[in-house]
Amino acid sequence: MEMVLACLLFSLMNACVYATKLFDAELPAAMVSFVRVLSNLLILIMPAIVHKNVKALRGDGRPSLWLRGLFGSMALMLSFTAITRIGPGESAFLTASSGVFVALLGPWVLGQKNSWMAWLAILGSLVGVALLFKQDGHDSDLIGRAMALSAGFLSALAYLMVARAGRSNSPQSVIFYFCLVAMLLHFVYFANFGFQTPHQQETWGLLLLTGILGSGAQFYMTRAYQAAPAALVSAVGYLAPVLSLAWGIAFFAQLPGQNAMLGSLLIVLFGVILPFIRKL
Numbered sequence: 296m297e298m299v300l301a302c303l304l305f306s307l308m309n310a311c312v313y314a315t316k317l318f319d320a321e322l323p324a325a326m327v328s329f330v331r332v333l334s335n336l337l338i339l340i341m342p343a344i345v346h347k348n349v350k351a352l353r354g355d356g357r358p359s360l361w362l363r364g365l366f367g368s369m370a371l372m373l374s375f376t377a378i379t380r381i382g383p384g385e386s387a388f389l390t391a392s393s394g395v396f397v398a399l400l401g402p403w404v405l406g407q408k409n410s411w412m413a414w415l416a417i418l419g420s421l422v423g424v425a426l427l428f429k430q431d432g433h434d435s436d437l438i439g440r441a442m443a444l445s446a447g448f449l450s451a452l453a454y455l456m457v458a459r460a461g462r463s464n465s466p467q468s469v470i471f472y473f474c475l476v477a478m479l480l481h482f483v484y485f486a487n488f489g490f491q492t493p494h495q496q497e498t499w500g501l502l503l504l505t506g507i508l509g510s511g512a513q514f515y516m517t518r519a520y521q522a523a524p525a526a527l528v529s530a531v532g533y534l535a536p537v538l539s540l541a542w543g544i545a546f547f548a549q550l551p552g553q554n555a556m557l558g559s560l561l562i563v564l565f566g567v568i569l570p571f572i573r574k575l
Contacts, residue, residue, distance in 0.1 A: 298519035298531040304512035306538035309383035310546055311505045316379040317547075319498040324376040326491060327505060329481045331371070334506025335513065336474040339467060354468030363456035363469060364476030370449035371477060372484075373442045380439030382549045384540030388559045389427055389443035391536045394529055394566050395420040396451030412572045416565040423561030429554045466517040529570045533563050 312327055343349045354360060370390075377386040399417055402408055409417070428440055457469055493499050519528045540559065543549040551559065 297515045298528050301512045301515035302535035304508045305535045308508035309539045310542040311501045312378045313383045315501045318495045324379045325484050328372050328375040330502040330506050331509045332477040335510045338510045352471040354464035359456040360472040363453045364472040366449045366453035367473045368477030370446040374446035377443035382543045384543035386443040387536035387539035390447045392447035393450035416569040419565040423558040426554045426558030530567045
């Protein structure tokens with residue numbers, strides 16, 4: 296149930312990110328992701344300050360924690376930019392390819408072997424990704440698609456770094472390093488491209504809502520992985536791009552083309568079964 300709620304919150308967050316473009320087209324996506332990270336950091340650190348337990352957030356400081364933060368924050372910035380370019384639906388499916396990349400890189404990074412059925416599922420998912428890149432007349436933003444796919448790849452690297460960190464660090468520590476590195480990256484971005492605030496009151500409300508929804512989604516996703524088998528949670532996680540696609544159609548009239556629909560279907564189909572057949 297926690298993962299279902301996380302998927303709902305993530306999909307609504309994606310819809311809010313895209314809506315900011317409609318109210319304020321000049322607002323960079325980095326500003327939206329900055330508010331998302333800042334909200335997450337405040338929600339994480341305020342209880343630690345109240346309970347005088349800030350030191351616990353630092354964990355053991357191993358390199359994989361910092362790398363998780365680097366890959367995860369880059370993935371967030373790319374995914375938010377992709378959403379503003381190609382919409383919440385297709386971008387969410389391309390970013391969801393992270394599960395496929397985890398399975399693809401697992402044998403080399405973690406020494407985990409894949410069965411022949413898992414390799415077939417990986418191939419099927421990659422065919423779905425290719426179809427999402429195939430133009431079908433209604434949208435030709437290949438850069439936006441490349442950003443979403445890159446976000447999926449970087450998310451996979453972030454997940455693999457968490458796996459390498461082992462169980463010596465709490466979920467709160469992992470999220471803390473993500474927020475810390477993400478804040479630093481955003482400061483670098485603002486130093487080079489400038490800091491721009493929204494012009495519309497509605498945009499401020501959407502930014503706040505994005506931060507709250509994203510922080511809540513991450514909290515429930517963490518609880519889901521703690522309470523249920525990882526394969527089941529990973530499979531349920533594909534509900535998020537499905538809902539994102541639904542919101543794109545319902546709220547923004549973004550109906551995908553035939554290639555995009557077929558590609559999304561393949562990503563969901565093989566992505567859901569992949570965690571269950573990796574070791575068969």
